[in-house]
Structures are given as structure tokens and as C-alpha cells.
Amino acid sequence: MKLIPLIRPYMTQEIKDQVCEVLDSGYLTEGPVTKEFEEVCRQYIQCEHAIAVSNCTVGLEIALRAVGVGPGDEVIVPDYTYPATASVVTIVGAKPVIVDINPDTMLIDYDAVEQAVTSKTKAIIPVSLFGNPLDYEQLYAIKKKHGVTLIEDAACALGADYKGSKVGSLADISVFSLHPRKFITTGEGGLITTHHQEWANWMSSYKHFGMAQASSRSNIIFERIGSNYKLSNVQSAIGLGQMKHINKLLDKRRSLAQRYTSILSTEPQIKCPTPTQNGTHSYQSYCVFVANRNKVIEQTREQGIETQIGTYSLHMHPAFQNNQHCKIYGDLPGSRYAYNHTLTLPLYHNLSEQEQDHVVQCLIQTVTNMSLEN
Numbered sequence: 001m002k003l004i005p006l007i008r009p010y011m012t013q014e015i016k017d018q019v020c021e022v023l024d025s026g027y028l029t030e031g032p033v034t035k036e037f038e039e040v041c042r043q044y045i046q047c048e049h050a051i052a053v054s055n056c057t058v059g060l061e062i063a064l065r066a067v068g069v070g071p072g073d074e075v076i077v078p079d080y081t082y083p084a085t086a087s088v089v090t091i092v093g094a095k096p097v098i099v100d101i102n103p104d105t106m107l108i109d110y111d112a113v114e115q116a117v118t119s120k121t122k123a124i125i126p127v128s129l130f131g132n133p134l135d136y137e138q139l140y141a142i143k144k145k146h147g148v149t150l151i152e153d154a155a156c157a158l159g160a161d162y163k164g165s166k167v168g169s170l171a172d173i174s175v176f177s178l179h180p181r182k183f184i185t186t187g188e189g190g191l192i193t194t195h196h197q198e199w200a201n202w203m204s205s206y207k208h209f210g211m212a213q214a215s216s217r218s219n220i221i222f223e224r225i226g227s228n229y230k231l232s233n234v235q236s237a238i239g240l241g242q243m244k245h246i247n248k249l250l251d252k253r254r255s256l257a258q259r260y261t262s263i264l265s266t267e268p269q270i271k272c273p274t275p276t277q278n279g280t281h282s283y284q285s286y287c288v289f290v291a292n293r294n295k296v297i298e299q300t301r302e303q304g305i306e307t308q309i310g311t312y313s314l315h316m317h318p319a320f321q322n323n324q325h326c327k328i329y330g331d332l333p334g335s336r337y338a339y340n341h342t343l344t345l346p347l348y349h350n351l352s353e354q355e356q357d358h359v360v361q362c363l364i365q366t367v368t369n370m371s372l373e374n
Contacts, residue, residue: 004355006306008348009185010249015241022237030230037236038191040243045168047193049200052231053207056155056177056190057084062206062229063151063173063192064092064123066199073122074327075151078108079314079335081127085153086314090325094122097327098314103334104274106130106287106310106342110138116329117142123149128157128167129311131282132275136162136170151175156284158184158191159250163278168193178235182284183249183349184242186235250282252349256356257283260345263360264288269367271341285310288363289341292370296343296363303362310342 022033034052042050053059069075071093077086080101089096099112108126124142128134134152143150152171154160160167168174173196176182178189194200202224205211210226242249264270271289275281287310290296300307313335314320315328346359 002304004305004346004351004359005348006308006344006346007181007183008350009180010183010242010245010349011238012241015238018237018241019234022233025233028234029232030236031233033233033240034231034236037186037231037240037243040240041191042193044243044246045166045193047166047169047174048195048197049193050168051192051200051203051207052236053190053192053229054231055188056153056175056179057088058207058227058229059175059190059192060084060088060125060151060153061091062203063175063199064088064094065206066173066202067123067149067151069094069122069149072120074118074120075122076108076113076116076124077153077314078127078129079328079332080106080311080338081129081153081314082155082311083314083317083319085125085127086320086326089125095120095325095327096320097121097329098320098332099329100332101334101338103337105132105276106273106338107132107134107276109334110135110142112330113142117146117148121146121148123151125151125153126171127153127155128160130287131156131160131284132273133157133160133162133167133279133281134170135276135279139171149173155179156182157282158182158284159246160282161280162276167282169195172196173199178239183253183282184239184246186231186239189231189235189239249349253283253347254281256347256351257281257286259353259356260286260288260347260360264363267364267367269371270363283347285344286347287342287344289338290343290363290367291341292367293341293343295370296366299366300359300362303366305359305362306346307363308344310338310344313339 073094086096150171152174155177207229210224
């Protein structure tokens with residue numbers, strides 16, 4: 001039986017040749033290829049600064065450090081997200097305040113954010129989950145009222161936009177993931193974007209051991225304590241090759257996603273999430289809500305289709321339960337609903353319509369049979 005995977009990275013001979021060029025050059029660590037990759041991403045996103053890092057998690061950590069978040073501060077994060085979103089807050093010594101999501105969009109509940117703000121709130125890390133852009137106007141209103149910093153976890157949202165502006169150009173700082181689950185990938189990697197010159201300089205220095213910009217090794221100065229969060233030329237060559245085709249890749253993903261929605265939205269046992277109004281989804285992942293989600297995963301996999309959960313409800317995990325360094329705000333019903341019902345379907349560039357039809361038919365048959373059994 002041929003497996004239809006959840007995702008298949010876009011790899012062409014051109015990309016493989018670019019990687020081989022880097023290998024042949026002998027210059028494997030971060031260097032000119034990474035700089036070119038950063039510039040291509042910067043121009044695409046239309047931001048002032050783009051900084052490549054070793055992964056999205058350290059990118060969020062650097063962002064928090066750059067804006068001065070530390071002990072005594074609180075940072076509001078959504079409950080329905082990958083643990084890294086909240087973990088980085090604890091790593092820098094601050095306290096994550098975990099709030100609910102809107103179960104229709106699976107994005108942070110803006111009213112819950114407003115209610116959770118205190119005098120200790122230094123920043124908000126909303127997540128543009130699965131490629132669905134945030135409602136930045138609501139976030140701007142909160143930012144203006146309370147003087148907080150918006151650090152967007154845009155792990156899945158490269159290519160998404162809001163009112164014509166690309167995600168990555170809208171928050172104070174945005175951080176993308178380049179993990180293999182993402183349609184633009186460097187194997188592992190991340191990208192930080194901002195318009196803020198001072199923060200960009202600080203983050204660039206921090207990821208290079210605290211090094212100041214220098215014209216040669218003989219006049220290098222280490223101006224702060226830093227770490228090594230660089231992205232290698234080898235990895236950047238992969239991302240650079242994929243960025244050349246980003247519009248083609250996005251068009252195909254959106255076409256496939258629209259096809260899923262047109263078919264599945266008419267099925268009573270399947271609910272499609274709501275995209276953000278005035279936003280354009282990048283469809284890093286295509287998700288639906290179903291009953292008996294775990295059984296659906298088991299049965300679709302038995303039919304050669306890889307499906308998966310959406311992401312995690314943080315408050316349901318020991319790392320965030322009864323933790324004095326973490327505050328859980330409210331009962332979080334929206335997050336629990338999303339965690340228990342979200343199903344991620346296969347979506348990648350060379351998914352054929354025939355394969356997609358097979359996914360749809362198997363899913364509909366599976367949830368229909370389960371409904372009859374109950």
C-alpha cells in the first residue's frame with residue numbers, strides 16, 4: 001500500500017546542486033549563503049531586518065532577551081501551541097501566562113489577553129497557528145493600551161498576510177520555523193524579522209557569541225555575553241533554493257486547501273476552521289475538527305494515509321501544571337476542544353488530486369462509520 005504522507009519537503013535537483021556547491025566550497029558554517037538567504041527572505045517579507053538562526057525556539061528566546069524580558073515579567077501566550085512558545089518565557093526567567101484560544105480560528109482569544117494583562121505584563125506571544133494570520137488590529141489596540149511588545153510566534157506562517165502585508169512585517173518581532181514540517185525548510189532552522197534596528201543589532205550579536213560587527217578577525221570585539229545560534233551555509237542553501245519557488249509553492253498549497261474546504265465543509269461530521277477575516281492563510285497545515293480524533297488517525301493510517309493531531313494544550317501537560325513559574329488563566333475550553341478534535345491532513349506540493357480524493361473519501365467514510373456506530 002502506498003503511503004500518502006503528511007508532508008513531503010520540496011527538493012529539486014537544483015536545490016541539491018546548491019547544497020553540493022556549498023560542500024565543495026569548504027565554507028560550511030554561517031557565511032555568504034546564509035546572508036543571501038536572509039536578504040531574499042527580507043525582501044519577500046518586506047521587513048527591515050531578517051536574521052537566520054538555528055531554530056524557531058532560540059529565535060523566540062533571543063527576541064525576548066532583546067526587548068528586555070526577564071525575571072519579574074509576565075508574557076501572555078496561548079494554551080493551544082507547541083510547548084516552545086511558553087517554554088522560552090521560562091528560559092529567560094519570566095512567567096508565561098497561558099490563556100485560551102478561539103475554537104473557531106484556533107488563534108489566541110483577544111478578550112482573554114485583555115483580561116490577563118497586569119502591571120507585570122511585558123509582552124504577548126500570539127501564534128499565527130498553522131499559517132492562519134492573526135488579527136493584528138486587535139493586537140495593536142491591546143499593545144497601544146497597555147504598552148506591551150508583540151513577539152509573534154510565526155513558526156508556520158511564512159507567506160501568510162493580513163490586509164496585503166506579509167506576516168513578519170506586522171508584529172514588533174516575528175519568528176518563523178524552518179523545520180522539515182514547514183514548506184520552506186532548511187532541515188532545522190529559524191528566521192527572526194523586525195523593523196527595529198537596535199533589536200536587530202542586539203540579536204545578531206547575541207547569536208554570534210556576543211560579537212560586535214567587525215571588518216576582520218583582528219579587530220573583533222565581544223560586547224556582550226552571547227551564544228551560538230547560527231544557521232550554516234549548508235542549511236541556508238536548501239532554504240535559498242526553496243525561496244526561489246515560494247509563490248508557486250504557496251499557490252499550490254492554497255489550491256489544494258481550497259479543494260479540501262469545498263468538499264469537506266458540506267460534511268456534517270467534519271468542521272473546517274475559520275480563517276482570519278482580511279487575512280490570507282498560508283496553509284502550512286490543513287486541519288479539520290472531527291469527533292473521535294484519535295480513532296480517526298488510527299483508521300486513516302491503516303488505509304495508508306498519514307494524519308496527525310494539530311498541536312498541544314499546554315495546561316494538560318506536567319511541565320505547565322502546578323508550576324510556580326507559570327500562570328494558567330481560566331478554564332481554557334477552547335484549547336481543550338481544539339486539542340481533542342483537530343485532525344491534520346496531508347498537504348504538500350506534489351500531492352495529486354487523485355491522492356487528495358483518496359484522503360477525502362477515506363476520511364468521510366471513516367467519520368460516517370463512526371457516527372453510525374455511536
